[in-house]
Structure formats: C-alpha cells, structure tokens
Amino acid sequence: MSAYQQLEDTRKRIAALNNALGILHWDQETMMPEGAAPARAEVLAELQLMVHELQTDAALPDLLDAAEATSNTLDDWQRANLREMRHRYLHANAVPGDLVQHIVRARSESQMTWRRARPDNDFAALAPKLDALFQLKREEAAIKSEVLGVTPYEALLDEFDPGRREAHIDAIFDDLGAYLPPTIARIRERQAAAPAPLVPAGPFPLAAQEALSREIMQVLDFPFDRGRLDTAAHPFSGGAEGDVRITTRYSEADFVQSLMAVIHETGHALYEDGLPEAWRGQPVGESRGMTLHESQSLLLEMQAARSEEFLRFLAPLVRQVLGGNGAAWEPDNLVRLYRKVEPGLIRVFADEVTYPLHVILRYRLEKAIVSGDIATGDLPGAWNDAMQELLGICPPDDRDGVMQDIHWPEGILGYFPTYSLGAMTAAQLFATATRGEPGILPGLAKGDFKPLYRWLDTNIRSRGCLYTPDELIEQASGQPLGTAAYKATVERRYLG
Amino acid sequence: MSAYQQLEDTRKRIAALNNALGILHWDQETMMPEGAAPARAEVLAELQLMVHELQTDAALPDLLDAAEATSNTLDDWQRANLREMRHRYLHANAVPGDLVQHIVRARSESQMTWRRARPDNDFAALAPKLDALFQLKREEAAIKSEVLGVTPYEALLDEFDPGRREAHIDAIFDDLGAYLPPTIARIRERQAAAPAPLVPAGPFPLAAQEALSREIMQVLDFPFDRGRLDTAAHPFSGGAEGDVRITTRYSEADFVQSLMAVIHETGHALYEDGLPEAWRGQPVGESRGMTLHESQSLLLEMQAARSEEFLRFLAPLVRQVLGGNGAAWEPDNLVRLYRKVEPGLIRVFADEVTYPLHVILRYRLEKAIVSGDIATGDLPGAWNDAMQELLGICPPDDRDGVMQDIHWPEGILGYFPTYSLGAMTAAQLFATATRGEPGILPGLAKGDFKPLYRWLDTNIRSRGCLYTPDELIEQASGQPLGTAAYKATVERRYLG
Known part of the structure; x- marks a missing residue:
C-alpha cells in the first residue's frame, strides 16, 4: 500500500472517531440524562485520546515525507488532501504532550470557574485561572509560531482559519473600526426619525x-x-458526516431570536451537507475553516434571510404559523424590526451593523493577551474602555462585560475574528452570486433558494478543502476578502 | 505497570468504544434520520474493527500469561476480572480473521435477504443465504469447540451464557417439554370454563x-x-454504562403489549444500572450473560408485575391514566386478561406458559443445524411438525413459521435457550427472594419495589461477573438452576 494510501486509512479512522464524537456531543446537549455526565466525560476523553494518538503516531512523519516525495503521482484532490494532512500533523505535533496536558487541565479549571464566577460577577475569582491558562497558551503560541513560521497570534488563529495573517485582519478591522461608529450614528439618527417598529406581542407557544x-x-x-x-x-450545528443536526432554543416572549438562530444554523448545516461526498472522511472533504463556515451561516441569516425580497416572503408565513394579527405583523413593520440597529452590551444579541465592533474589541484585546502586553487583571478596565470607544456604552458589570463569552475561559484565542471575517465573506459572496445569477433574488422573494444554492454548491460547498480559504474566496468572488460588499449592504439597507 | 494493569487499561479503552457504540446504536434506532444510515454503518464498522483489533492485539497472550502467573497478588474481583479477560480473549481469537470476515459478509447477505423474503413468505429465496451462513457457523463452532474443550453447540452458546452445558439444558427442556403440553391443556380447560376476560376497548391515544x-x-x-x-x-434496552436507555412501541388498539414491554426492558435496564460502579469499564463489572440478563427482565415482567399483589395495584393506575371505565377495567378482569394462556404462532407474543415450547422447538432445531443433522431446506417442514407436536398448531406459512425471528438470519445460534433459562432463573430467584424477605410481596401490593431491589442488589446486580452464571444462581437461590420454581408459579397462578 502506498504511503499516501496508508495516510488516507489513518484519516478514515480519525473521521470515524470524530463522527462518533459528533453524535455523542449532540446527544450530550440534547438527549443525555444529566446523571450520565461523568460516565460520558470518560468516554469522550478516551475517544479524544485515541484521535490524538492517531494524529501523533510515530509512523506519520515518514509516511508524510514519502507521500510528498511522490506527490506527482497524485491528482489535484489527493495533493490537496496531503497538504491538509501535513497541516493537521503540524498542529497536532507541534506542542509537547506535557504542555497539552497542562492546557487541558488549566482549561477545565478556568472554564469551571467561569461557570460559577460569571453569575456572581466575580472576575477576581476567575482571573488567576485565566492567567494560568493564558500563560500556557502563550507557550503554545510561541512553539507553534516557530514551527509554522508565522506570528504567535497567527499560529493560534491558523487552527481556525488556515493561512490568515494579522496584517489582513488589521486592515479589515481598522477599516471597519473607522467606518462603523459614524455610520451607526447616522443609521440611529434615521431610525429615530422613522416610526419605531412595533414588537409583536407574545407569548408565542x-x-x-x-x-x-x-x-x-x-x-x-x-x-x-x-x-x-x-x-x-x-443553538449549535453538529452531528456527523451525512447526518447534520442543528438545535435552537425558544423563548415564549420572543420568536425572532430562535427563528434567526434556526436560519443561521441551517446555513452551517447546509455547508456540511454540501461538502464533496466522494471525500468524506478525508481532510480535503472537510469544511474550509471557521471564516468560511461562518460565512455560510451568515450568508443565509444576514444576507439572504434579511434581504427585502425574503423578508416580504417570510412575514406572512410567520404571521400565519404564529397566528399573529395587527399592524405589528405587517411586512413593513417586520422589516424594520429585523433591521433595528442598536449598540448593546452582548455580542450574541448584536445586529449585523454593531456586531463587528464587538469582534474588533476582542481581537485587539486577545492580540495583547497573546503578546503579553496586557495583564489579565487589567482586562475588565480595558474591555470597558474599548466598549465606550467603539460602541459608546459601558457595561455596568463584568458579567455582561469581559466575562460574557466562554471563549477565553476555554483557552480559545484567535477564534473571534472569524465571526466578522465570515460576515465580510458572506457579503462578498452574496454580492458576487446575485450579480452573476439574476435568478437568485427573485427566487428568495418566492422562498425558492435553489438558484442561490446552485451557486454556493459550485463555488463553495463542493470544493471542500481543495483550495486555501483565501484562494477559495478569491476564486468564488473574483477578489481578495475585503469590506466593500459588507459596507455596500449596510449603505443600501440602512441608509439607502 | 503490571501486566494486569495493562490489561485493565486495554479493557477501559474497549469499554469506551463499546459505550460509544451503545449510544450510536440507540441513536440509530430512535433518532437518526433515515438517510444517514450508510454513513452511520461505516462509523459503526470502523469502531467495531477497533474493538476487534484491541481484543486480538498481539501483546495480549503474554500479558494474560504474566498476569495469571502472578494472580496470587490480585484480590477476588481482580482475579475474576482476569478470568473474564481470558474468556473474552479466547472467543475473540479462536476464529481466524478470514473466517470472521466471511461470516460478517454472509450474515449481512442473509439478514438483508430475510428482510425482503419474510414479507414475501419466500423461504426458497432465503435458504441458500442461510445455508452458506450456517456452513460458516459450523466451522466457527468446530474451531471454538477445540479451543474451549466443549461441544460445538456449547461453544456457540458459551458467548451468551458462559459455562452452560447441553446436558443441563436438555434436562430442563425435556422436563418442560413433557410437563407443559398437558398442563396447558388443563389450564385452557379451566380458562374456557371461566368467563372470558373482557378486552378494554381502544383506541388508546x-x-x-x-x-x-x-x-x-x-x-x-x-x-x-x-x-x-x-x-x-x-423494544430494546441499550445505551451505555451509567446511561441506560429503553424503548417501546405503541399500538392504539392495545396498551398491554407496550406496558409489559416497558416493564420487561426496565428490568434489563435496572440490572445494568445496578452493576458494580467501581468495576465499570472492566469485564468483571459487566452483566453475567444473557440467561441472567433475561432473568432480570422476566423477574420484573413475569414474576413481580404479573403477581396478584402487583396486578391489583396496577389495575386502578392503568384505568386512571388511560381513562378507562366499566367492567373490563376491574382488577379481576385485568388479572384474567394478563394471564390468558393460548398457544400461538409467534414467540414474541407468547404468554409465560406457552413461551418455553417456542424456545424448545428452536433449541432442538439449532442443535441439529450446528451438528449438520438437518438440511437447511428441511427446516420449514421440521418447524411445522414441531409446532404441531409441542403447541398443537401449524403455521399457515413460513412468514409466521420458520422465518419469524431474525436470530438465525443473523447467524445467532445458541441464544434462544437463554430466554427460557432466564424464565426459570427468574422464577427460582423470585421464589427465594420472597421466601427470605417477607416484605417483598406486601411491597409490590403498594407499588413499592425497594424490598425486592434490596435483595436483587445484594444477590445479583452488585455481583457483576464475580462468579460464573451457575455459581451466581446457586449462591443466590441455594440450588442449581431447575424448573421447580417455574412450575410452582404456573400451578399457583393458573391451577391454584
């Protein structure tokens, strides 16, 4: 058996374990009885250890070298697959096992502390755990930075959005950081002058x-x-290859959050479902990182579903299923309601215009965390200052300030940018698609997504990891990732 | 690390995979969208292969030898654990890999053919697949017979009920085969003379x-x-260690089947739940084979739940929840209804008195299958003759005759006896328990199972695989497994 074939077999086994883990995670969040948690944790840990062992198998370096030396015998997909195998190998093997163990333990402590400390608004309790975790993550970043030949922050980011560079993000976020605050002020002024949207009155069973x-x-x-x-x-999107499972949560008082969560998660799920079936179980058959993944959920949620065309299709459907009646249920009102722009404290509740500012704040702080330029104890103050500067509001406490997200307590640094890079990607792809395919917008007006999906299937979903994220975006949209399409959407929707 | 400790670690890993497989199987039967079946089959196959590889690891023979050589350093539970490890090793390694592969393939073909052929009543289509599978199972039985030093049939049986011998089953089944037909005739005569039980009229939502x-x-x-x-x-009982999941199915026309299935599966689940927690993940912490497992479901379903005491507690509860009204819902009538004895074609619908005859029929035929004394093509005729002899009825077709069960098309030979051995065990254990603990029957009359469970926890559940099945039964009930207690129950309930 060729070296390449042996590598494929190893990946097939890793995929089987990951698929099992995907269903077990889904089950844990949806079906598992609470008392089974300790037993489940052991099963997950053992299966994850098996994945880790397969990814750090001593035979891999020679197999990768041998396969790469004869890569001229491979076709494009196989070569891309091999490139992705090398990439995953680097990430899995860069960091020594004892540092991995320390991180796992520090993460578990910091995350558990966060669960108690956040409701108590007790950052002082969280700080030492967070600090210990950040110290270890800096070690990880330094080691990976050497191996990958990128900056320490990029080394962490690279796991989520391979090949992404700080300079690129800086350019995009500096642009948005300058553009958004005055734009938001203009939008708010205009929305204040118009009749306030009526909120349909619940409860909604x-x-x-x-x-x-x-x-x-x-x-x-x-x-x-x-x-x-x-x-x-x-809400999350999970499951396994060929078995995409999404969740939402319902509040009787408000149906919009859940409705939009369902559209968002469906976007994630359709991306997974549309990946190349022939390459299931292989790295090249996986999704192209978190920026692309988020672009697919936001393309549905923010671009397609918040389009004028679709909202006018959606409004009567919502009214009918929920049995609504009166002015609050008129399409015009619902459009205004779905498009209300208002700076708030909480990222996950933010509208599409204020959202990037939440991310820019986190990006700037986590770069300082990774470089060591900010002390953990100074984070709450820095957070509040940045909120004031970017969004013009200041959290009354740390619970709804620096402690609101689970990412940092889980040791996840370098992930936040992908949310807004995904939003930029979504706008850029949607603009290209609707320009190239005149049937897309009229389709949305009838609730027909097929024209849009044909474009997405061809240009994104079916390509898996054949290209790098930036190559994929450029090939699909004809230009590097930028802010122009997003800004154009904002202008058209909110200031047009 | 000691050899014994290394073996424990291997088993811990096998247990994690088996727990994952347990949840994946449960999910497949309850939650999985249909179109995910092919992807799921690949995940299951890969995980099962990993279990197989761990069970046939080349390091195991030396580790087992070394651990056994120093077994004087182990405590009773560890020694029993080691004995069970050796037992599982023998079963997993006796048969050469290519024969295992052939069996897997033949089983898959025969099972798939059965799914089509049974509705079509087409035994001729099934016969060649079944014949090929039986031929391979005979090879397996011959090889295991050598390794284990038992008869070929016992070698197959040994996986389900370790240590069970044909002579013991023959004695029990010959006894029942002689006792039951005239006893059934007497019961039927008596029931015909009494007022026929009224069947509560559905539909039951x-x-x-x-x-x-x-x-x-x-x-x-x-x-x-x-x-x-x-x-x-x-209906089945499954899930994972610390996470016991049961299922049932409902028919609007009849609530009794589902009710009794729920009680039966709860018995299985409570056995799993009561196994020694300290030995989770190790063979000695597992259930003590299928005869014991079935004894625990039947002890609840047939002994406790069909006792006069419990039925009089159950009747008003059922009436209240289902909103029943009238004579059909009176306790006396429900007792008569639950205890109706009537020979029928289908094993899974049989009452507790006719059930063993269905098993005896299968046991006799499958011994002839394993010995090669019967040709596959002669099975339908032999089946129908035996039905006539034992139950006095003859199937009108093979669909409800020789093709009714999935066991043989799945290559499962040696399993059927455990159903009725389990019924005998249940009766014997329940008789001992109620003799020794006078609080049990009054407890059942109030719906209080704690006195019964205290006895079961001490004598069965908490013991895992510390003893062999026969040792466990003898220690719990003070005598070898026999028919006396079962026969006494039949006499008391139906002829008293």
Missing part, C-alpha cells in the same frame, strides 16, 4: 415556534432525511 | 400510553436521571 422553525427549514431545503432539529441550551 | 409508561417506570424506580424512554420499531 413553544410548539408553534417549533412548527415555524420546521416550516422555515423546509423553505431553506434543510435535508430532513439526513438531519434533525432539536432544542438545546445554546 | 399514544400520548396517554406514553404517560402510562413513564408512570409505571416511576413506580419501578427507573433512574430517569441516568436513563431514558423512547419509541423504536422494536
């Missing part, structure tokens, strides 16, 4: 909201024969 | 039946914080 979710997912062509919708404490 | 299931499971102290109830095409 959970069963009706679930029916609405399923109805919308049908409209979005969610593959119910290869996927599921369930409820969980936090 | 599925939601009410599910509420009843949960109510009964609460009465049975099902650990809902470490377990679940769901619906599936066939």
Whole structure:
C-alpha cells in the first residue's frame, strides 16, 4: 500500500472517531440524562485520546515525507488532501504532550470557574485561572509560531482559519473600526426619525415556534432525511458526516431570536451537507475553516434571510404559523424590526451593523493577551474602555462585560475574528452570486433558494478543502476578502 | 505497570468504544434520520474493527500469561476480572480473521435477504443465504469447540451464557417439554370454563400510553436521571454504562403489549444500572450473560408485575391514566386478561406458559443445524411438525413459521435457550427472594419495589461477573438452576 494510501486509512479512522464524537456531543446537549455526565466525560476523553494518538503516531512523519516525495503521482484532490494532512500533523505535533496536558487541565479549571464566577460577577475569582491558562497558551503560541513560521497570534488563529495573517485582519478591522461608529450614528439618527417598529406581542407557544422553525427549514431545503432539529441550551450545528443536526432554543416572549438562530444554523448545516461526498472522511472533504463556515451561516441569516425580497416572503408565513394579527405583523413593520440597529452590551444579541465592533474589541484585546502586553487583571478596565470607544456604552458589570463569552475561559484565542471575517465573506459572496445569477433574488422573494444554492454548491460547498480559504474566496468572488460588499449592504439597507 | 494493569487499561479503552457504540446504536434506532444510515454503518464498522483489533492485539497472550502467573497478588474481583479477560480473549481469537470476515459478509447477505423474503413468505429465496451462513457457523463452532474443550453447540452458546452445558439444558427442556403440553391443556380447560376476560376497548391515544409508561417506570424506580424512554420499531434496552436507555412501541388498539414491554426492558435496564460502579469499564463489572440478563427482565415482567399483589395495584393506575371505565377495567378482569394462556404462532407474543415450547422447538432445531443433522431446506417442514407436536398448531406459512425471528438470519445460534433459562432463573430467584424477605410481596401490593431491589442488589446486580452464571444462581437461590420454581408459579397462578 502506498504511503499516501496508508495516510488516507489513518484519516478514515480519525473521521470515524470524530463522527462518533459528533453524535455523542449532540446527544450530550440534547438527549443525555444529566446523571450520565461523568460516565460520558470518560468516554469522550478516551475517544479524544485515541484521535490524538492517531494524529501523533510515530509512523506519520515518514509516511508524510514519502507521500510528498511522490506527490506527482497524485491528482489535484489527493495533493490537496496531503497538504491538509501535513497541516493537521503540524498542529497536532507541534506542542509537547506535557504542555497539552497542562492546557487541558488549566482549561477545565478556568472554564469551571467561569461557570460559577460569571453569575456572581466575580472576575477576581476567575482571573488567576485565566492567567494560568493564558500563560500556557502563550507557550503554545510561541512553539507553534516557530514551527509554522508565522506570528504567535497567527499560529493560534491558523487552527481556525488556515493561512490568515494579522496584517489582513488589521486592515479589515481598522477599516471597519473607522467606518462603523459614524455610520451607526447616522443609521440611529434615521431610525429615530422613522416610526419605531412595533414588537409583536407574545407569548408565542413553544410548539408553534417549533412548527415555524420546521416550516422555515423546509423553505431553506434543510435535508430532513439526513438531519434533525432539536432544542438545546445554546443553538449549535453538529452531528456527523451525512447526518447534520442543528438545535435552537425558544423563548415564549420572543420568536425572532430562535427563528434567526434556526436560519443561521441551517446555513452551517447546509455547508456540511454540501461538502464533496466522494471525500468524506478525508481532510480535503472537510469544511474550509471557521471564516468560511461562518460565512455560510451568515450568508443565509444576514444576507439572504434579511434581504427585502425574503423578508416580504417570510412575514406572512410567520404571521400565519404564529397566528399573529395587527399592524405589528405587517411586512413593513417586520422589516424594520429585523433591521433595528442598536449598540448593546452582548455580542450574541448584536445586529449585523454593531456586531463587528464587538469582534474588533476582542481581537485587539486577545492580540495583547497573546503578546503579553496586557495583564489579565487589567482586562475588565480595558474591555470597558474599548466598549465606550467603539460602541459608546459601558457595561455596568463584568458579567455582561469581559466575562460574557466562554471563549477565553476555554483557552480559545484567535477564534473571534472569524465571526466578522465570515460576515465580510458572506457579503462578498452574496454580492458576487446575485450579480452573476439574476435568478437568485427573485427566487428568495418566492422562498425558492435553489438558484442561490446552485451557486454556493459550485463555488463553495463542493470544493471542500481543495483550495486555501483565501484562494477559495478569491476564486468564488473574483477578489481578495475585503469590506466593500459588507459596507455596500449596510449603505443600501440602512441608509439607502 | 503490571501486566494486569495493562490489561485493565486495554479493557477501559474497549469499554469506551463499546459505550460509544451503545449510544450510536440507540441513536440509530430512535433518532437518526433515515438517510444517514450508510454513513452511520461505516462509523459503526470502523469502531467495531477497533474493538476487534484491541481484543486480538498481539501483546495480549503474554500479558494474560504474566498476569495469571502472578494472580496470587490480585484480590477476588481482580482475579475474576482476569478470568473474564481470558474468556473474552479466547472467543475473540479462536476464529481466524478470514473466517470472521466471511461470516460478517454472509450474515449481512442473509439478514438483508430475510428482510425482503419474510414479507414475501419466500423461504426458497432465503435458504441458500442461510445455508452458506450456517456452513460458516459450523466451522466457527468446530474451531471454538477445540479451543474451549466443549461441544460445538456449547461453544456457540458459551458467548451468551458462559459455562452452560447441553446436558443441563436438555434436562430442563425435556422436563418442560413433557410437563407443559398437558398442563396447558388443563389450564385452557379451566380458562374456557371461566368467563372470558373482557378486552378494554381502544383506541388508546399514544400520548396517554406514553404517560402510562413513564408512570409505571416511576413506580419501578427507573433512574430517569441516568436513563431514558423512547419509541423504536422494536423494544430494546441499550445505551451505555451509567446511561441506560429503553424503548417501546405503541399500538392504539392495545396498551398491554407496550406496558409489559416497558416493564420487561426496565428490568434489563435496572440490572445494568445496578452493576458494580467501581468495576465499570472492566469485564468483571459487566452483566453475567444473557440467561441472567433475561432473568432480570422476566423477574420484573413475569414474576413481580404479573403477581396478584402487583396486578391489583396496577389495575386502578392503568384505568386512571388511560381513562378507562366499566367492567373490563376491574382488577379481576385485568388479572384474567394478563394471564390468558393460548398457544400461538409467534414467540414474541407468547404468554409465560406457552413461551418455553417456542424456545424448545428452536433449541432442538439449532442443535441439529450446528451438528449438520438437518438440511437447511428441511427446516420449514421440521418447524411445522414441531409446532404441531409441542403447541398443537401449524403455521399457515413460513412468514409466521420458520422465518419469524431474525436470530438465525443473523447467524445467532445458541441464544434462544437463554430466554427460557432466564424464565426459570427468574422464577427460582423470585421464589427465594420472597421466601427470605417477607416484605417483598406486601411491597409490590403498594407499588413499592425497594424490598425486592434490596435483595436483587445484594444477590445479583452488585455481583457483576464475580462468579460464573451457575455459581451466581446457586449462591443466590441455594440450588442449581431447575424448573421447580417455574412450575410452582404456573400451578399457583393458573391451577391454584
């Protein structure tokens, strides 16, 4: 068997374990009885250890070298697959095992502390755990920086968005950081002058909201024969290859959050579902990193579903399923409601215009965390200053300030930028698609997503990891990732 | 690390994979979208292969030898654990890999053919596949017979009920085969003379039946914080260590089948839940084979739940939850209904008195299959003759005759006896328990299972695989497994 073939076999086994882990994680969040948590944790840890052992197998370096030496015998997909195998090998093997162990333990402590400290608004309790974790993450970043030949921050980012460079993000975020605050002020001024949107009055029974979710997912062509919708404490998209499972949560007082979460997660799920089936179980058949993944959820949620065309299709459907009546349910009002721009404290509740500022704040702080330029104890103050500067508001406490996200307590540094890079990508792809395919917008007006999906299938979904993220974006949209399309959407929707 | 400790670590890994497989199987039967079946099959196959590789690891023979050579350093549980490891090693390594592969393939073909052929009543289509599979199973039995030093049939049986011998089963089944037909005739005569039980008239809405299931499971102290109830095409008990999940199915026309299935599966689940927690993940912490497992489900379903005491507690509860009214819902009538004895074609619908005859028929035939004394093509005729002889009825077709069970098409030979050995064990254990603990029957009359469970926890559940199945039964009941207690129950309930 060729070296390349042996590598494929190893990846197939890793994929089987990851698929099992995907279903077990989904089960844990949706079905598992609470008392099974300790036993489940042991199963997950053992399976993750098996994945780790396969990824750090002593035979891999020679196999990778041998396969690369004869890569002229491989086709384009196989060569890309080999490139991705090398990339995953580097990430899995760069850091010595004892540092990995220390990080796992520090992460577990800091995350558990966060769960208690956040409700208590007690940053002082969290700080030492967070600090210990950040110190270890700096060590990891330094080692990976050497191996990958990139900056320490890029080395962390590289796991989530391979090949992304700080200079590129700086340019995009500096641009947005300058553009958004005055733009938001203009939008707010204009929205203040218009009649305030009416909020449809609840309660909205959970069963009706679930029916609405399923109805919308049908409209979005969610593959119910290869996927599921369930409820969980936090919306997510998960499952396994060929079995995409999304969740949402319902509040009786507000149906919009859940509705938009369902559209968002469906975007993630359709990306997974549309990956090249022939390459299932291989790295080249996986999604192209978190910026691209987020672009696919936001393309549905923010670009397609918040388009004038689709909102006018959606409004009567929502009214009918939820049994709404009166002026609050008129399409014009719902458009205004879905498009209300308002600076707030919490990232996950932010609208599409203020959202990037939440991310820019985190990006700047986490670069300082990785470089060591900021002390952990100074984070709350720095957070509040940046909120004031970027969004013009100041959190009354750390619970809804620096402690609001689980990312840092989990040791996840370098992930936040992908949310807004995904938003930029979504706008850029949607602009290209609608320019090239005149059937897309009229389709959305009828609830017909097929023209849009044809474009996405061809240009994004079916390509897996054949190209790098930046190559993929450039080939699909004809230009490097930038802010122009996003800004154009904002101007058109909010200031047009 | 000692050889014994290394063996424990290997088993811990196998247990993690088996726990993952348990949840994946449960998911497949309850939650998985249909279109995910091919992808899921690959995940299951890969994980099963990993289990197989761990069980046939080349290092195991030396580790087992070394651990056994120093077994004087181990305590009783560790020694029993080592004995079970050796037993599992023998079963996993006796048969050469290519024969295993052939069996896997033949089983898959025969099982798939059965799914089509049974509805079509087409035994001729199934016969060649079945014949090929039986031929391979005979090879397996011959090889294992050498390794284990038992008869070929015992070698197959040994995987399900370790240490069980044909002579013991023959004695029990010959006894029952002589006792039951005239006893059934006497019971039928007596029941014909009494007023026929009234059948409560449906339809019984599925939601009410599910509420009843949960109510009964609460009465049975099902650990809902470490377990679940769901619906599936066939009732089963599964899940993972510390996470016991049962299923049932509902028919609007009849609530009794599902109710009794829920009690039966709860018995299985409580056995798993009561296994020694300190030995989770190790062979000695597992259930003590299929005869014992079935004894635990039947002890609840047939002994406790069909006792006069419990039926009089159950009747008003059922009536209340299902909203029943009239003479059909009177306790006396429900007792008569649950205890109706009637020879039928289908094993899984059989009452507790006719059931063993279905098993005896299969046991006799499968011994002839393993010895090669019967040709596959002669099975339908032999089946029908035996049905006539034992139960006095003849199947009108093979669909409800020789093709009714999936066991043989799946290559499962040597399993059927455990159903009735389990029934005998259940009767023997229940008789001992109620003799020794006078609080048990009054407890059942109030829906209080704690006195019974205290006895079961001490004598069965907490013992895992510390002893062999026969040792366990003898220690718990003071005598070898026999038919006396079962026969006494039949006499008391049906002829008293």
